[in-house]
Every structure is written in structure tokens, then in C-alpha cells.
Amino acid sequence: MNGNTIGVLTFDDLKRITGYARRADVERTLHDQGIRLFRGRTGPWTTVELVNQAGGLKAAHQEQYGVEIL
Template identity: 90%
Template sequence: MSEVSRVLTFDDLKRITGYARRADVERTLHEQGIRIFRGRTGPWTTVELINQAGGLKAGTQEQYGVEIL
């Protein structure tokens, strides 16, 4: 899997959280301890940062990939 495919865009985050407004998406991710970055087209994050917020360590077999979307 390429590094680009491990980035979750604002559209991905809207679908995952169920919210459409940028502020709602950002608030939800912040409340869950997921680090986000703010880009021109909206917030984005990575699968690794979501796994990290869930308590999974880098390099473990338990990490979820973007194919779960």
C-alpha cells in the first residue's frame, strides 16, 4: 500500500464520522484524540494517527488499513 493511500481526506472523514460540517468533523476527531492537519480543502489525517489514537503501536499486526472504509 502506498503512503498516499494511507491519507484520509476531508471527504473520507465526513463519511467516517457521519458529519458534513468541517467544524463537526474536527470536533469529533479532536474529542477522540485523533490528530488532524488543516489543509486548503479541509482537515486530513492518516491511518497511522487513527491507529495511534486507538492505542495501537506502529508496526503491530493489529493496525487497520484504509480498506476497512
């Protein structure tokens, strides 16, 4: 993981985790696993929380973000 505090998994993180280098392969794999992803300028990204949700884990606490993070 890239070490940031909100648990964002970047395209580089996702390539390393999935073992795929092509964007389409990474996106397909995430989709097939039920992991919600976002498409950014530098490639797809997701969060650790969304990966955990796809795996059936519940968040220990609900953290709400305002629109200013966008």
C-alpha cells in the same frame, strides 16, 4: 479510504467515517477522539497511522519521511 499508498484520510473520507458533513463537526469529533489532524486548503486530513495511535495501536514499523514530501 481514497486508495493512496501512505494512508492519508482526506476530508471526504473523514466526512464519510464520522457521518458529519460540516468541517467544524468533523474537526471536533477527531479532536474529541484524540486523533491528530491537519488543516488543509480543502479541509482537515489525517492518516490511518494517527487514527491507530489514538486507538492505542503501535506501528509495526517506523517509516521516516523526508521534508520533500511536503
